[in-house]
Amino acid sequence: MYEGLNSPSIHTPANLAEYSQTVLRYPNVQIWAGGTNIMTRPKSYPSRSTDSEIVYLKGIEELKKITRNDRMIEIGATVTLDSILKNHRNYLPDVLKENILSIGSPMITGRATFGGAIAARNPMTTLPGTLITLGANAEVRSVRKKTVKSRWIPISLMLNESKDGMVTLPPRSLITRVRVSLLSSDYSYFREEGSYIDDPDNTVAVAFTAREGQMDTLINPHFAITFPTKGIVYSKDLDNILMQLHFPLSEEEFSQLLQIIYTFINAVTPNITNLQKRRLNNILEDMINGINAKVLAPSSIEQGLN
Numbered sequence: 522m523y524e525g526l527n528s529p530s531i532h533t534p535a536n537l538a539e540y541s542q543t544v545l546r547y548p549n550v551q552i553w554a555g556g557t558n559i560m561t562r563p564k565s566y567p568s569r570s571t572d573s574e575i576v577y578l579k580g581i582e583e584l585k586k587i588t589r590n591d592r593m594i595e596i597g598a599t600v601t602l603d604s605i606l607k608n609h610r611n612y613l614p615d616v617l618k619e620n621i622l623s624i625g626s627p628m629i630t631g632r633a634t635f636g637g638a639i640a641a642r643n644p645m646t647t648l649p650g651t652l653i654t655l656g657a658n659a660e661v662r663s664v665r666k667k668t669v670k671s672r673w674i675p676i677s678l679m680l681n682e683s684k685d686g687m688v689t690l691p692p693r694s695l696i697t698r699v700r701v702s703l704l705s706s707d708y709s710y711f712r713e714e715g716s717y718i719d720d721p722d723n724t725v726a727v728a729f730t731a732r733e734g735q736m737d738t739l740i741n742p743h744f745a746i747t748f749p750t751k752g753i754v755y756s757k758d759l760d761n762i763l764m765q766l767h768f769p770l771s772e773e774e775f776s777q778l779l780q781i782i783y784t785f786i787n788a789v790t791p792n793i794t795n796l797q798k799r800r801l802n803n804i805l806e807d808m809i810n811g812i813n814a815k816v817l818a819p820s821s822i823e824q825g826l827n
């Protein structure tokens with residue numbers, strides 16, 4: 522049945538130095554972490570078109586570590602989504618918790634890794650959008666002409682460089698760690714609509730974080746929309762527009778905001794489907810209603826006075 526197939530060679534480095542040696546020797550080696558994205562692609566394995574060299578990351582000790590202090594958590598690239606949720610649940614920002622929970626059963630999150638969830642393309646996962654709203658940075662290690670370079674890159678910049686809403690890593694590079702701020706947000710929202718696996722073309726997700734400002738405004742709002750097969754829409758300009766709003770928003774103000782958001786979407790990915798639009802409108806209505814309700818709710822001091 523598989524006549525003519527070549528089995529790939531699988532390299533299993535135990536540390537980053539061995540990983541670099543492998544990449545220097547086989548520059549087109551395919552990185553394999555949890556494999557959950559790779560295996561769901563058409564013709565993943567076995568097939569004539571699969572890569573002949575695979576580097577499996579799970580043996581690399583440096584990539585398994587997690588460190589945390591009061592302000593931030595640093596997560597190794599091969600830490601699984603499930604283990605971060607299980608072991609650090611009480612500290613994780615709500616938006617990240619909600620995102621991981623939305624990915625579904627521990628069968629998947631128990632294999633899917635933090636690095637793989639950021640680097641996955643076609644479809645992209647919802648995680649980069651969420652990490653952007655948290656101002657997260659990833660350490661990226663590139664091997665080029667016998668030199669190894671590591672640098673920290675804000676995940677939002679991985680999008681901006683490509684301008685098409687796709688997470689783009691420098692060629693032949695490896696995400697080694699991700700830093701996420703643990704500073705709390707007053708507003709936090711995550712929702713994914715659609716079936717990521719069965720119908721990613723019609724799936725959409727929104728992540729949002731902000732602090733409460735004076736006069737019913739938002740401080741440091743960060744807002745990202747993910748269309749898994751089309752692109753992530755994130756812009757500092759859009760965050761600035763959200764910062765100028767006063768809540769609660771009236772229906773008219775909400776419609777104006779929707780129009781502005783669609784201008785940003787069209788600049789990145791003009792071909793979203795009608796179903797995605799409908800789903801997005803529902804999500805945004807729900808998100809804005811949540812902010813309106815919080816602003817209108819009596820504060821704990823007022824409640825105590827009544």
Ligand SMILES: Cc1cc2nc3c(=O)[nH]c(=O)nc-3n(C[C@H](O)[C@H](O)[C@H](O)COP(=O)(O)OP(=O)(O)OC[C@H]3O[C@@H](n4cnc5c(N)ncnc54)[C@H](O)[C@@H]3O)c2cc1C
Pocket residue numbers: 551552553554555556557558559560561598599623624625629632633634635636637638639640641642645646647648694695696697713717718
């Ligand atoms: C049944 C099912 C349901 C799912 N539902 C959802 C959902 O609802 N929402 C959602 O957002 N996602 C969903 N996913 C996608 C899932 O989140 C991704 O498949 C997963 O996060 C990818 O992680 P991984 O470790 O398995 O990556 P892999 O499959 O191993 O790799 C993915 C890609 O990233 C590259 N890569 C891996 N690690 C690194 C690294 N450290 N540095 C550089 N490149 C790297 C690989 O070369 C590959 O191209 C679902 C997946 C499945 C199978």
